Amino acid sequence: MSAENVREIVTDIYENISSQSLEKGDVLINTLHAIQDHFGNFIPIEAAEVMKDLTGLPLSRIYEVLTFYTMFSTHKRGKYVIRVCKSLPCHVTGGQAVVDSLKNILEIDFGETTTDGLFTLEETSCLGLCGVSPVMMINDEAYGNLTPERVSEIVDGMVSRERSE
Amino acid sequence: MPAVENTVLICAGGACISAGEKSVKNVFEETLKKYSLESVVRVVETGCMGACDLGPILVIYPEGVFYQKITAENAARIVEEHILKGRVVEDLLYKGDSGNLTEKPQEELPFFTEQVRIATRNLGVIDPLSIDEYIARDGYFALHKVLFELSREDVVEILKKSELKGRGGAGFPTWMKWDLTKKAEGDTKYVICNADEGDPGAFMDRAVLEGDPHTVVEAMTIAARVVGAQKGFVYVRAEYPLAIERLTHAMAMAREYGFLGENILGTDFSFDLEIRIGAGAFVCGEETALINSIEGKRGIPRVKPPFPAIKGLWEKPTLLNNVETYANIPPIITNGGEWFSQYGVDGSRGTKVFALAGNVKNTGLVEVPMGITLRKLIFDIGGGVPGGKKLKAIQTGGPSGGCIPLELIDTPITYDNMKKLGTIIGSGGMIVMDEDSCMVDVAKYFLEFTVEESCGQCTPCRDGTRRMLEILERITEGEGTTEDLQLLKDLGENIMSTSLCGLGQTAPQPVISTMRYFWDEYEAHVKEGRCPAKKCKSLIQVVIDRDKCVGCTACARVCPVEAISGSVRKPHDIDPEICTRCGSCLAVCRFGAISKVSP
Amino acid sequence: MPKIKSLEELMKIKENAMKGLKMRDSGKRGKVIVAMGTCGIAAGAKDTLRAIVDSLEEKGIDDVAVVQSGCFGLCDVEPTIEVHLEGSEPIIYGHVSPTQAKRVVEQHIVGGKVVGDLIVKRGEL
Numbered sequence A: 001m002s003a004e005n006v007r008e009i010v011t012d013i014y015e016n017i018s019s020q021s022l023e024k025g026d027v028l029i030n031t032l033h034a035i036q037d038h039f040g041n042f043i044p045i046e047a048a049e050v051m052k053d054l055t056g057l058p059l060s061r062i063y064e065v066l067t068f069y070t071m072f073s074t075h076k077r078g079k080y081v082i083r084v085c086k087s088l089p090c091h092v093t094g095g096q097a098v099v100d101s102l103k104n105i106l107e108i109d110f111g112e113t114t115t116d117g118l119f120t121l122e123e124t125s126c127l128g129l130c131g132v133s134p135v136m137m138i139n140d141e142a143y144g145n146l147t148p149e150r151v152s153e154i155v156d157g158m159v160s161r162e163r164s165e
Numbered sequence B: 001m002p003a004v005e006n007t008v009l010i011c012a013g014g015a016c017i018s019a020g021e022k023s024v025k026n027v028f029e030e031t032l033k034k035y036s037l038e039s040v041v042r043v044v045e046t047g048c049m050g051a052c053d054l055g056p057i058l059v060i061y062p063e064g065v066f067y068q069k070i071t072a073e074n075a076a077r078i079v080e081e082h083i084l085k086g087r088v089v090e091d092l093l094y095k096g097d098s099g100n101l102t103e104k105p106q107e108e109l110p111f112f113t114e115q116v117r118i119a120t121r122n123l124g125v126i127d128p129l130s131i132d133e134y135i136a137r138d139g140y141f142a143l144h145k146v147l148f149e150l151s152r153e154d155v156v157e158i159l160k161k162s163e164l165k166g167r168g169g170a171g172f173p174t175w176m177k178w179d180l181t182k183k184a185e186g187d188t189k190y191v192i193c194n195a196d197e198g199d200p201g202a203f204m205d206r207a208v209l210e211g212d213p214h215t216v217v218e219a220m221t222i223a224a225r226v227v228g229a230q231k232g233f234v235y236v237r238a239e240y241p242l243a244i245e246r247l248t249h250a251m252a253m254a255r256e257y258g259f260l261g262e263n264i265l266g267t268d269f270s271f272d273l274e275i276r277i278g279a280g281a282f283v284c285g286e287e288t289a290l291i292n293s294i295e296g297k298r299g300i301p302r303v304k305p306p307f308p309a310i311k312g313l314w315e316k317p318t319l320l321n322n323v324e325t326y327a328n329i330p331p332i333i334t335n336g337g338e339w340f341s342q343y344g345v346d347g348s349r350g351t352k353v354f355a356l357a358g359n360v361k362n363t364g365l366v367e368v369p370m371g372i373t374l375r376k377l378i379f380d381i382g383g384g385v386p387g388g389k390k391l392k393a394i395q396t397g398g399p400s401g402g403c404i405p406l407e408l409i410d411t412p413i414t415y416d417n418m419k420k421l422g423t424i425i426g427s428g429g430m431i432v433m434d435e436d437s438c439m440v441d442v443a444k445y446f447l448e449f450t451v452e453e454s455c456g457q458c459t460p461c462r463d464g465t466r467r468m469l470e471i472l473e474r475i476t477e478g479e480g481t482t483e484d485l486q487l488l489k490d491l492g493e494n495i496m497s498t499s500l501c502g503l504g505q506t507a508p509q510p511v512i513s514t515m516r517y518f519w520d521e522y523e524a525h526v527k528e529g530r531c532p533a534k535k536c537k538s539l540i541q542v543v544i545d546r547d548k549c550v551g552c553t554a555c556a557r558v559c560p561v562e563a564i565s566g567s568v569r570k571p572h573d574i575d576p577e578i579c580t581r582c583g584s585c586l587a588v589c590r591f592g593a594i595s596k597v598s599p
Numbered sequence C: 001m002p003k004i005k006s007l008e009e010l011m012k013i014k015e016n017a018m019k020g021l022k023m024r025d026s027g028k029r030g031k032v033i034v035a036m037g038t039c040g041i042a043a044g045a046k047d048t049l050r051a052i053v054d055s056l057e058e059k060g061i062d063d064v065a066v067v068q069s070g071c072f073g074l075c076d077v078e079p080t081i082e083v084h085l086e087g088s089e090p091i092i093y094g095h096v097s098p099t100q101a102k103r104v105v106e107q108h109i110v111g112g113k114v115v116g117d118l119i120v121k122r123g124e125l
Helices: A003-020 A028-039 A046-055 A059-068 A095-106 A148-164 B014-018 B021-034 B072-085 B131-136 B141-148 B152-162 B174-183 B204-211 B213-227 B241-257 B287-294 B323-335 B337-341 B374-381 B415-420 B439-453 B459-476 B482-498 B502-506 B509-517 B519-527 B554-558 B584-588 C007-022 C038-042 C045-058 C098-110
Strands: A080-085 A119-124 A136-138 A141-143 B006-011 B041-046 B058-061 B065-067 B190-195 B231-236 B272-277 B318-322 B351-358 B364-369 B391-396 B402-405 B429-434 B541-544 B594-597 C030-035 C064-069 C081-085 C091-093 C119-122
Touching: A003 A028, A003 A046, A028 A046, A028 A059, A028 B272, A046 A059, A080 A095, A095 A119, A095 A148, A136 A148, A141 C038, B006 B021, B014 B021, B021 B041, B021 B072, B058 B072, B131 B213, B131 B241, B131 C007, B141 B213, B141 B323, B141 C007, B152 B174, B152 B213, B152 B323, B152 B337, B174 B213, B174 B318, B190 B213, B190 B287, B190 B323, B204 B213, B204 B241, B204 B323, B204 B351, B204 C038, B213 B231, B213 B241, B213 B272, B213 B318, B213 B323, B231 B241, B231 B287, B241 B272, B241 C038, B287 B318, B318 B323, B323 B337, B351 B374, B364 B374, B374 B391, B374 B429, B391 B439, B402 B509, B439 B459, B439 B509, B439 B519, B459 B482, B459 B502, B459 B519, B482 B502, B482 B509, B482 B519, B509 B519, B554 B584, B584 B594, C030 C045, C038 C045, C045 C064, C045 C098, C081 C098, C091 C098
Parallel strands: A080 A119, B006 B041, B190 B231, B190 B318, B231 B272, B351 B429, C030 C064
Antiparallel strands: A080 A136, A136 A141, B006 B058, B058 B065, B351 B364, B391 B402, B391 B429, B541 B594, C030 C081, C081 C091, C091 C119
16 A cells, blocks of 8 residues: 555545535544544555644644544554453453463454464443453454353354355 | 243242152143143253242243142143133232342233333334334424424423433533533534543443434434534444434434425524544543544644533533433423423432442333332342352443442432432443452553553553553452552642543542442452452462262363363373463353352 | 424323333333343343344244333343233343343243243332
8 A cells, every 4th residue: 555545545535524524624633533434444655644644733733632542553453453342331240261261362462463364352441331341343243242152152153254255 | 842821930940849849840741731731831950030039939921820838739730720711819829029020921020010211212113224113102393382382491491390310421411511502602513422431331322322213313412402503413433324324214214304404494594413422532532532533633632611512622612411411401401391391300300321240130211210220220120149159249331430339239329419429420330240250450441441451641550550550450360468558649639630531530430439349359359368359360269079979070171271181980180380370261161169269 | 393482292202102111002012122222231231132133033922022222220130121011010131142132022021921030120110
């Protein structure tokens, strides 16, 4: 992916978002979300430079926003980002065993990506699904009432679906 | 196979078994066979139903009829009369206090009967994608009333009478916020909905946005009319994609019907809404940090005053309420302020949605009049603690709140009472913890959260909470000292008085509160190297009782680190040097031979 | 849809939609409401919904609508569904896995008998 390429894509996204917005000058975060969705779970660092030119904001402002929010990543992540809840309601209902089994099955720690590039494991604070805890999200899909067995079913299911495609 | 017509639940709790449950079950099944009913009546043994003095107990569904003190003789009678002929056996009917039962005739479940659903009135009732169904439940009639029948002052007056307070945490009177923003000078004003729900254990805002998005759209439009705003923003956390999807749909439908956009309901009032999505920062739930985030900046709090009502979004007067607060607005306007304030008690009027999570049977959302006791909430509505365990504490208010111990469970839930107990109602999350929870570990958990979520702007919060966490880690690893306890207290008080925003000012609360009620537990950790709840891994050992172990090898096979040795049919042993205290072996032992011990 | 400008227009929509909610004159014999909040989905509500639709189709039932709603609050028993047949009180079922969903269709919707062991609540919320 060339820098030119990134510039073209980011410009398109920015113009699209700006045209839908009620107010100018505040579209940075929404644009970053859209860029991340487009590139698949990460924002190429070159995009910051392009956003600087498009918005007229100093580069430092763009970097600070890009790095402040935990959901933005400038590192390439897996096709599926698994966010497992580490908050108290999940903790008191068996969350630690779920976390351990995810690490075991994927053979990675938090913040790492599997060698096949499929999964990145991240911890998250409360997902607001405490009624069916412990929980995790895989991209935008939520999974609840987790046990180590169910975790391995879900991950195995995704792996075999990927292989058959 | 014919379809099952009846399900019979027989209590197989310890008390019922000792009262003869097994023979009752045998006779019951034999009698069913005698009449060839075994394929249409399912007999299920359940856990303890709680009315142990009246056992053996059984319940027949679908009717939900309870029978008590069943003997082998009258078990046959129940089959012949009730199942075969459909006649209730009056003299065996359950006569005890139904409050003791965990399995009751379903229509009487206090989970449903105790609720007064105002903010959650439409949840599970309407299709969130249908604006017509929202209208069928009186939706948008309040907006019509505000535009055609009431003055802006009238609306503020109604809110004042309702005594509604902000449901997001701080509990500031809602009418006052509306009035301040309304009176603030300026032509351009904004209304914002805070849907950045982040307190661990709270999920009512998500449920409202997903199940009844129009109530937020209607309430914000009303708010805009009253304060004089032209634009509004709903700030939703990115972790709630379904809420964003449903709200987006609701806004589009509202525009189509003329409830949003130019000339609303044919009047000269125009207003529109836009969704802003967070990006994973808890601190954005703080109102000034949220405003910064909408402006496209880092979510760091601003110094108050000026308050957002005077200088908010882009320095303009801004009204900010959370989802649950807004959800109460349309019914209050339709039914009047007094209607809302009839519920609750002095100083805490109306209803509040609580989220029950953790070690409680009925996890979920309940809306009840304020002033209800914790006992009623946790035991009657929540069904108590599962697995026969004892309640230890209830954590309220998330990382800004504290823990309430079992002894104080009869306290009515009001803003004032919670403050006296050293916690807050907050957004209404209630995390129930049973006897297996270690309070030092719980405090550590919240500090980990704060350290992770501190925005880093002010030193007390950024560095102070980190130091507190280090001390707590020392304590849970058995390396804490009595001086550490004092240091922890001092540091906490310091952070609370010197931090910039609500996050830092309340961050030490979980530690201070657990120290207040569970001092013994802290002392056990530092003085005796003991974790009373047997939770802190460094302070426990997993051991096998050689008298109970039959040598089945199940534990040795499941141990991930091969710490268990022993030959078949001989007692096994765990090598404490290798053991990681993961507890896998405990879960598989069928002989109760393995246990955790803390010196 | 022309924009609404009067109370009369609002009332008209309300009346029509009430019929749908109460199922009068809707041309259907009943409806199944699947709670599709994120918590329900996390507990498997999508599979339940699919199982209900498949099972109704299999049996050639086209006078029972399948609709969705938000979460009614009792997360512990998710996935939950509500079966509301005309002329009888609505029944909310809990822990409705795809297998149980088939049972509800066969026993309740086809057979007219409630599935006792899954009942969470009888009557309107």
